[in-house]
Amino acid sequence: xxxxxxxxxxxxESLTGDQIRLILDTAEPFKEISERAIKKVPALRGSTIVNLxxxxxxxxxxxxxxAEKRLSADTVNVSVAGSSVSKGETLVxxxxxxxxxxxxxxxIRHSASGAAQxxxxxxxxxxxxxxxxxxxxxTQGLLDILTLRDRFGDLKGRRVCICxxxxxxxxxxxxxxxxxxxxxxxxxxxxxxLLPNAIDEFGVRIFDRVEEAIEWAEALNxxxxxxxxxxxxxxxxxxxxxxxxxxxxxRLDRAPRDILILHPGPMxxxxxxxxxxxxxxHSVILEQxxxxxxxxxxxxxxxxxxxxxxxxxxxxGSGRGREDRx
Amino acid sequence: xxxxxxSGGTLIDPSQxxxxxxxxxxxxxxxxxxxxxxxGPEEADVIDCAGLMISPGxxxxxxxxxxxxxxxxxxxxxxxxxxxxxxxxxxxAMPNTDPVTDNQxxxxxxxxxxxRAQSARVYPIGAISVGQEGKALAEFGEMVGAGAVAxxxxxxxxxxxxxxxxxxxxxxxxxxxVIDHCEEPTLSAGGSMNEGIVSAQLGLKGIPAEAEEIMVxxxxxxxxxxxxHVHLAHMSTKGSVELIRWxxxxxxxxxxxxxxxxxxxxxxxxxGYNTNAKMNPPLRTARDVEALRDGVKDGTIDLIAxxxxxxxYDEKEREFADAPNGIVGLETALAVIVTNLVETGHLTFSDxxxxxxxTPARIFNLPGGSxxxxxxxxxxxxxxxxxxxxxxxxxVSKGRNSPYDGMPLVGxxxxxxxxxxxxxxxxxxxxxxxxxxxxxx
Numbered sequence: 212x213x214x215x216x217x218x219x220x221x222x223x224e225s226l227t228g229d230q231i232r233l234i235l236d237t238a239e240p241f242k243e244i245s246e247r248a249i250k251k252v253p254a255l256r257g258s259t260i261v262n263l264x265x266x267x268x269x270x271x272x273x274x275x276x277x278a279e280k281r282l283s284a285d286t287v288n289v290s291v292a293g294s295s296v297s298k299g300e301t302l303v304x305x306x307x308x309x310x311x312x313x314x315x316x317x318x319i320r321h322s323a324s325g326a327a328q329x330x331x332x333x334x335x336x337x338x339x340x341x342x343x344x345x346x347x348x349x350t351q352g353l354l355d356i357l358t359l360r361d362r363f364g365d366l367k368g369r370r371v372c373i374c375x376x377x378x379x380x381x382x383x384x385x386x387x388x389x390x391x392x393x394x395x396x397x398x399x400x401x402x403x404x405l406l407p408n409a410i411d412e413f414g415v416r417i418f419d420r421v422e423e424a425i426e427w428a429e430a431l432n433x434x435x436x437x438x439x440x441x442x443x444x445x446x447x448x449x450x451x452x453x454x455x456x457x458x459x460x461x462r463l464d465r466a467p468r469d470i471l472i473l474h475p476g477p478m479x480x481x482x483x484x485x486x487x488x489x490x491x492x493h494s495v496i497l498e499q500x501x502x503x504x505x506x507x508x509x510x511x512x513x514x515x516x517x518x519x520x521x522x523x524x525x526x527x528g529s530g531r532g533r534e535d536r537x
Numbered sequence: 538x539x540x541x542x543x544s545g546g547t548l549i550d551p552s553q554x555x556x557x558x559x560x561x562x563x564x565x566x567x568x569x570x571x572x573x574x575x576x577g578p579e580e581a582d583v584i585d586c587a588g589l590m591i592s593p594g595x596x597x598x599x600x601x602x603x604x605x606x607x608x609x610x611x612x613x614x615x616x617x618x619x620x621x622x623x624x625x626x627x628x629x630a631m632p633n634t635d636p637v638t639d640n641q642x643x644x645x646x647x648x649x650x651x652x653r654a655q656s657a658r659v660y661p662i663g664a665i666s667v668g669q670e671g672k673a674l675a676e677f678g679e680m681v682g683a684g685a686v687a688x689x690x691x692x693x694x695x696x697x698x699x700x701x702x703x704x705x706x707x708x709x710x711x712x713x714x715v716i717d718h719c720e721e722p723t724l725s726a727g728g729s730m731n732e733g734i735v736s737a738q739l740g741l742k743g744i745p746a747e748a749e750e751i752m753v754x755x756x757x758x759x760x761x762x763x764x765x766h767v768h769l770a771h772m773s774t775k776g777s778v779e780l781i782r783w784x785x786x787x788x789x790x791x792x793x794x795x796x797x798x799x800x801x802x803x804x805x806x807x808x809g810y811n812t813n814a815k816m817n818p819p820l821r822t823a824r825d826v827e828a829l830r831d832g833v834k835d836g837t838i839d840l841i842a843x844x845x846x847x848x849x850y851d852e853k854e855r856e857f858a859d860a861p862n863g864i865v866g867l868e869t870a871l872a873v874i875v876t877n878l879v880e881t882g883h884l885t886f887s888d889x890x891x892x893x894x895x896t897p898a899r900i901f902n903l904p905g906g907s908x909x910x911x912x913x914x915x916x917x918x919x920x921x922x923x924x925x926x927x928x929x930x931x932x933v934s935k936g937r938n939s940p941y942d943g944m945p946l947v948g949x950x951x952x953x954x955x956x957x958x959x960x961x962x963x964x965x966x967x968x969x970x971x972x973x974x975x976x977x978x
Contacts, residue, residue: 324858325740384740
């Protein structure tokens, strides 16, 4: 019925370090498929997957869709603008309707924290959280970690600082859980008005000034600054944010070492990150995007019950998950 | 009306420092005898109370009965019967109904519906402001004349300090408490649980303890300014207990209540996005629970009230941030307190009866709260040792939204008597109960 990850992927908080490593290891052989002329293997042939997006998303939805199609699953995209509440049908009714159509998996993006878990508790299909409110975005966390691992090898003792709006960031939460479980040292840096008040209890280092973070870190994961944070009064202006917290060439030039630059996208160039940093030699931002497809293929494959050791063989079509599920 | 003899129970009545085995004899709606080996007349209904406790009837000064407006969720009749099943002989109904209970006609409607229900007494609480909009003062005098026992904009805080000041001053004429739901609205806006590590991990917007405490100290200072009586609803933080203690030490007329859930559960219950652990004020931390227990023990917190707030099940079956606040509490309050405060040594049974019966009657100036000869015969009989498992589907209330569902608890009401009539006896199904109800004037 369920693979080594359990039924769903709701967040990295509930995973062990070994489970995270398993996903990353499984992603490795899948990377190569996207490099082929014919980018398709039959691992999920016959499976039906619904990409249920209650929030706008381009990158994540396309990345999931490619991952699903490259594994030969049949996919349907459902985009519901605005929250389910404003649209009349409740999430529980949506869940029941999907269940009634006998689908195999749901990828859900929703503006409410806990929406993915809510769905997972009510349907038998596998549920993958593609971002729930300000809670978690586990596949983003995994692709960030995979990108770091590609460069660093073992993450144990490596120093990663997450910069920006930690308070409202599901990417930050998934990164903090995932990185600490793999033994990395994690820090956060941002205006205190955009850090959770209880950040001390997360077991991370806190930098009030971005210069201190740059002094310390080996990698910076620079979060997108949502413009509604200004209108809500968390910070005064984008201009001042760039002045005080922006990742700029000048600041990085003063660093004692080269620093890897990650960004989950989409970027506000000239706000949280300057263009010459985003496009610079130490930016791995596009590697993150490439790794996103491989990580999502690995998650889909493992949740469908695929054997990790068969991932390599699955590329040729002999390893299969679906039959194992019954 | 047949006389009733409650025979051989442990009499717990802090109003006369009673804690001993004895009988209570009731005739014509009054307590006429308290003591050992009372011989009732032949026709008396004798209720064997061996192993049970007999106390003044519990009074809940804070509940939401949803009528008028949301009769699908609760009515005054179902709420009153749920109260009786929980050992309450009287409850006070908050005015955040639809329409708001903000005038004498609306108050009179609740009084009439309560009479028709013929179960636990229901006392209306009137709104502080017209429509609970926080602007114009409602007509306290006329509402009191129609039966209101206090005023409150509960569900909403009184955001304007000036309005709160005026309410405290104006209420003095009618000798009623002004009840405030303490919440600084700009600080709590958008929040759905306690602000802390759990909210940070779950990605839910938090409500800091300070949102409550800022209003607690504001209200205490306004009570000092006006000489009015402020009653602070559902206190939930350690800081609030300290501020109330500060106010009482200075002789300021402040009283306060705490709910069973804030004395027994913490923010940890929210994990998993459990909407039945969502209420306002939210469940706080273990530190707060400990301080509230100490506060209710030493009298800083005067009384225990349920904040019974039924919701339709599908309103709670949704995304956490969108689910409504509140839980039902009338039928679990006694057991939650026995299990979490008496069995753990924080309170004695005398303390429990004082905080749930005597003090509510005294502070809100209501009948009851005593087993003295001549007192109104509002009496609760409960089994202090009964072990039971909460099954929300069996609640008399229409509400099922309880965080205690499935939990084993200790202590349960077995018989509830209002004005000398039995309105609840365990084992008797709800239908049968109505027949044995008395008529009240």
